[in-house]
Amino acid sequence: MTELTPHKRTVVEKSRAHAAFDAYLLQLGLRQTKQRRAILDAVLVLGPHVDAETITAQARKIDTSIGLATVYRTLQLMTDAGLLVERQFGKERTQFEFADEENEHHDHLICNRCGAIVEFYDASLEALQDRIAGQLGFRLTRHRMEMFADCLKGENCERNPKAKKKTRSP
Numbered sequence: 001m002t003e004l005t006p007h008k009r010t011v012v013e014k015s016r017a018h019a020a021f022d023a024y025l026l027q028l029g030l031r032q033t034k035q036r037r038a039i040l041d042a043v044l045v046l047g048p049h050v051d052a053e054t055i056t057a058q059a060r061k062i063d064t065s066i067g068l069a070t071v072y073r074t075l076q077l078m079t080d081a082g083l084l085v086e087r088q089f090g091k092e093r094t095q096f097e098f099a100d101e102e103n104e105h106h107d108h109l110i111c112n113r114c115g116a117i118v119e120f121y122d123a124s125l126e127a128l129q130d131r132i133a134g135q136l137g138f139r140l141t142r143h144r145m146e147m148f149a150d151c152l153k154g155e156n157c158e159r160n161p162k163a164k165k166k167t168r169s170p
Helices: 011-028 034-045 052-062 068-080 123-135
Strands: 084-087 095-098 107-111 117-121 146-149
Touching: 011 034, 011 068, 034 052, 034 068, 034 095, 052 068, 068 084, 068 095
Parallel strands: 107 146
Antiparallel strands: 084 095, 107 117
């Protein structure tokens, strides 16, 4: 099983994202604004699985006039353009992740305790899903897997930002 790790976007990747968003806006007869560009830049620098409030905070570092409503409208445009994918992960707030440029599929494992989200890909699991679909008379065209689990380390989960390191006092 191979775990996917977030990577920093290259200048080329950022340029492609801006070009794709500009083309989509042009197709709709909308113009690229300074605020939309700042919101896209915020999404590009943040890691995967971020909510609108986090994106707003990052975008406000670029342009303090950006409001949450503008971010939501822009995120909807980016989702419609195929740049972003909306995810729920059982949380109250919708999370957004950048759509993989190569359309690289991955699944998600979500910690019930701390909410950490781990992306992974397993070829044997993908083959099993295809086989099951075939046995049931289907040809799988797409799927989304989100598994919810408890970390085996319990309260000492290394991913848990609330986990306190135990230290001995003298």
